[in-house]
Amino acid sequence: MKARMDQIKNELHTKSYKLTPQREATVEVLLENEKDHLSAEDVYLLVKEKAPEIGLATVYRTLELLNELEIVDKINFGDGVSRYDLRKEGANHSHHHLVCIQCGSVSEIEEDLLGDVERIVEEEWIFKIKDHRLTFHGICSGCQAAQGKGAESSSLKAVY
Ligand SMILES: [Zn+2]
Ligand SMILES: [Zn+2]
Secondary structure, X not given: OHHHHHHHHHHHHHOOOXXXXXXXXXXXXXXXXXXXXXXXXXXXXXXXXXXXXXXXXXXXXXHHHHHHOOOEXXXXXXXXXXXXXXXXXOOOOOOEEEEEOOOOOEEEEOOOOOHHHHHHHHHHOOOOOOOOOOEEEEOOHHHHHHHHHHHHHHHHHHHO
């Protein structure tokens, strides 16, 4: 985590931004919650524990800056809330997401599954792809298992 922090510090420096204590606290929270998809308010509440004097506007501006610098991805899963997702070190695309429409859980696929699709788009549309977003909406394995216990027999009847 220290190494990633240093790397982000360098990225800011090369683009003539300073890692102020407020920015550092914000990045720390993102690193500590790498698997989560936090909203600006979520980040703010966690940053406040480290830097009580910080305001929501500062956290929000920092997140927007990190998004511009492609250190975080700003994503929206269709619930109207922007969430901030730390980009994996060296990743040149934002990872894919699986959003469960029942329990709201979000899983990540880090492997880039769109290589072939990108090749087709680049060749047929002469379009140079820089990034893409991919979110699947469906029912997670946990919800399927929970449902399966009650509904399996009736859904099997429907199939046969
Ligand atoms: Zn994610
Ligand atoms: Zn689920």
